[in-house]
Amino acid sequence: DAKTTQPPSMDCAEGRAANLPCNHSTISGNEYVYWYRQIHSQGPQYIIHGLKNNETNEMASLIITEDRKSSTLILPHATLRDTAVYYCIPLWTGNQFYFGTGTSLTVIP
Amino acid sequence: NAGVTQTPKFQVLKTGQSMTLQCAQDMNHNSMYWYRQDPGMGLRLIYYSASEGTTDKGEVPNGYNVSRLNKREFSLRLESAAPSQTSVYFCASSSRDLGVEKLFFGSGTQLSVL
Numbered sequence: 001d002a003k004t005t006q007p008p009s010m011d012c013a014e015g016r017a018a019n020l021p022c023n024h025s026t027i028s029g030n031e032y033v034y035w036y037r038q039i040h041s042q043g044p045q046y047i048i049h050g051l052k053n054n055e056t057n058e059m060a061s062l063i064i065t066e067d068r069k070s071s072t073l074i075l076p077h078a079t080l081r082d083t084a085v086y087y088c089i090p091l092w093t094g095n096q097f098y099f100g101t102g103t104s105l106t107v108i109p
Numbered sequence: 110n111a112g113v114t115q116t117p118k119f120q121v122l123k124t125g126q127s128m129t130l131q132c133a134q135d136m137n138h139n140s141m142y143w144y145r146q147d148p149g150m151g152l153r154l155i156y157y158s159a160s161e162g163t164t165d166k167g168e169v170p171n172g173y174n175v176s177r178l179n180k181r182e183f184s185l186r187l188e189s190a191a192p193s194q195t196s197v198y199f200c201a202s203s204s205r206d207l208g209v210e211k212l213f214f215g216s217g218t219q220l221s222v223l
Binding site: 032091098 | 113142144146150151152153154157167168197199201203209210213214215216
């Protein structure tokens with residue numbers, strides 16, 4: 001499984017875009033990139049995933065570099081409820097989800 | 110749908126006591142998982158079950174046993190609890206659709222071992 005590097009913490013002003021980076025330079029060709037978040041000791045929640053192309057859903061956008069060695073999760077208009085720990089997880093189908101320590105995002109009023 | 114249900118939500122044990130954490134999912138998922146999360150740390154995989162009748166070790170299996178009772182239920186047992194097992198325990202199940210897997214988590218069990 002690919003290893004990931006995420007900044008331990010970030011701040012973002014409410015209403016602004018939050019850009020959360022993830023380095024996964026050892027990712028293999030068949031590994032998707034998944035993003036989950038965990039709000040205050042609740043169980044983690046799926047946000048979005050991608051393989052090669054950029055993806056967007058109702059929660060966020062995911063930008064994956066062309067070489068797939070890094071990705072960025074974008075929350076376009078951060079709210080206080082987006083304060084959480086965000087996990088980036090490369091995974092290929094049939095393997096197991098291993099969570100690192102993620103990025104603790106604080107949205108500031 | 111209730112999703113993933115864990116019981117109990119809170120538990121206090123004395124060192125050496127045993128207990129079983131229960132988990133059930135109503136989404137007809139094949140795979141189920143047990144994670145633990147220590148304060149300020151990410152989740153660590155204890156055991157998982159890829160399908161009914163199979164179980165495998167994760168990152169931190171020592172001191173735990175699991176049972177995949179049927180497709181719905183996956184229990185985690187502590188035979189002789191130790192203070193190092195004080196943690197929040199999360200159960201999860203996963204769906205697989207068109208090669209994409211998504212995890213669904215329960216609300217967690219906060220366990221303290223004194």
